[in-house]
Amino acid sequence: MAITNVFSQKNLDKTLKLFNKETVPYITVQELKVSDSIVLLDTRKWEEFAVSHLKNAKWVGHKEFDIDSIIAQIPDRQTPIVVYCSIGVRSEDIGEKLQKAGYAHVRNLYGGIFEWKNQGNPVFDLEGRKTEKVHAFSKYWGKLLKKGKKVY
Numbered sequence: 001m002a003i004t005n006v007f008s009q010k011n012l013d014k015t016l017k018l019f020n021k022e023t024v025p026y027i028t029v030q031e032l033k034v035s036d037s038i039v040l041l042d043t044r045k046w047e048e049f050a051v052s053h054l055k056n057a058k059w060v061g062h063k064e065f066d067i068d069s070i071i072a073q074i075p076d077r078q079t080p081i082v083v084y085c086s087i088g089v090r091s092e093d094i095g096e097k098l099q100k101a102g103y104a105h106v107r108n109l110y111g112g113i114f115e116w117k118n119q120g121n122p123v124f125d126l127e128g129r130k131t132e133k134v135h136a137f138s139k140y141w142g143k144l145l146k147k148g149k150k151v152y
Contacts, residue, residue: 019089030119032082032109052133054123057084062093065094088109091108117148
């Protein structure tokens with residue numbers, strides 16, 4: 001089992017290095033779990049968010065993302081914000097937009113909701129109930145999700 005986890009982590013590390021520029025500092029799952037007063041923004045498609053998301057996360061989407069809406073909801077540019085998606089690629093794009101708009105404390109959840117779930121943390125459906133379901137985006141990306149019930 002430990003070999004599988006190490007292999008999975010190496011795949012995640014490799015994938016993020018390939019697709020991300022690390023322009024938005026990462027926050028690990030462990031760091032997020034002990035952080036207070038953070039606004040969580042889910043940058044996935046609505047269909048993914050509807051299956052499950054982190055508790056108290058706000059859906060902002062990726063293609064649908066609207067910075068003016070965020071400025072209206074979060075006027076204080078010093079507010080700590082954590083963006084996430086499936087593994088952290090789409091959320092980096094949104095994090096960059098937030099930084100460009102002047103938000104000073106934006107972090108990208110390393111490994112996204114997949115790593116959150118892989119480490120045994122709860123996710124919630126639209127009614128606020130815990131669920132094991134996680135939208136895996138595609139069969140290709142879903143290989144990085146090791147725990148929970150994959151939904152496509």
